[in-house]
Amino acid sequence: MTVHIVEDDDGVRDALSELCKSVGRKVRLYPDGEAFGAGTDVSPTDVVLVDLGLPGEHGTEVIRRINALPIPPRVIVISGLPLADIHFAMRDFANVAVMRKPLTSELLSLLM
């Protein structure tokens, strides 16, 4: 299982990657949605962490592409946006897990 991390903040991306590695996960890092691309090299057993407030393409566009894959992998949204903005952005994605920054150890249990 590989954890794909789509996050524009360098510090957060690196820290997420370190945390994933500390529990023995492989990671792939993307600074934005464009770098993540079509998601064709994501396997159905992988996990994708997506930040909503990405520069350029919005995080929800990335989720839309992932959901269009034949067998979509699990997506976890991480966001520091105000709650109202998150609800608004996620109105079409009822079943996606959302975690607000700062992240608690909840994330760790989701990854293990």
Add this chain to the structure above:
Amino acid sequence: MQAVRRPTLSEARLESVLETAPDGIIVMDEGSRLLIFNKACEQLFGYEAGEVLGENVAMLMPQEHHDNHDLYVQRYRATGERKIIGIGREVEGRRKDGSIFPLDLSVGEALTPNGRQFIGVIRDLSARRETERRLAAVQADLIRMTRVSALDEMGSALAHELNQPLTAIMLYLQALEREVQRLQSAETQLEPRAVELLGKATREAQRAGSIISRVRQLVEKRAPERKRSDLNTVVDEALELAMLGRRRSIILERHGPEVLPVVFVDPVQVQQVVLNLARNAVEACQDADRPTLTIKTWFESDSVCFSVGDNGPGIAAEQMRTLFSAFRSENGNGMGIGLTISRAIVQNHKGELLVDPGGNGHGARFTVRLPIAAEERVANRDSAAAMPMAAAAEPDKT
């Protein structure tokens, strides 16, 4: 004797001027006795001319001036120093019913065969005052709301910006803790002091996290106060405010149907958006040949919309990237904060704020869409819910 004499031409002219003048006109002699009190004065003060002619003019003034007026006239006669004659000023008048009202008074002086006479022209200022007071109140409201929203927005933007590094710190610490656990289970000797410090660092990071969460709850809690509103009225009132005190004349082009479907919005918040967009637009087109703002309102299947456009240079591509960032804005003119607030307000109303950057001879245009359907459903449900309660209360009253 005088009454039977036919009026001369100039007397007849004077009579007609006094009758038709929209302003109050009074004439008094050196002893402050009223000689002329025209029709407009009768309406202003509530006295018939017959009640006041020959009386002291002080009866038309509030008590405090009442006692001093004769002194004012005496001082002028003694010194020739003009305090009001030929100058005019805002003073207060007293109506027959005792109420006080603001008026603009111009005083002229005439030397007649019967001695010195003073002519006063009076314009009622109470309507203008009332308008000024109402405008000032609306403006104060908006300024307060803008300040509150700006603080909210600063608070949540600050919380967001601090949140990123804090998130990273907490994740690093979690990773480090995993590392420590692994080392200890491998029975490698780890300095107990290091474990203790790591625990302390984690606690402090969590403390910072909970402070940020609290700030957020505070700034996210405020819900807009929504009412059924007419977008045309909301937009026009805000435009009036936006144009106040503009020294350079700006051409305002207003398009849109007279009747729009009712929207369920917080009118003060939406006015803030209009005000923000209009101010930005005025700023943007100030160097244009004929600075023009184009404001449109219209209605689509499920939303009521308005747009604010200008004939400025448009928004440069590099400015577009950071247009809505309160803290990253490079233009430094506060546009970022205003737009961030505007967008937050529109999103709170489940609407959209769209930007057409323009360029190549076209100005920028901002469009706001506010949905009607969902909000109207809420309004209908609320009024339906309120009705059974009213019906239930009815038997108790009787």
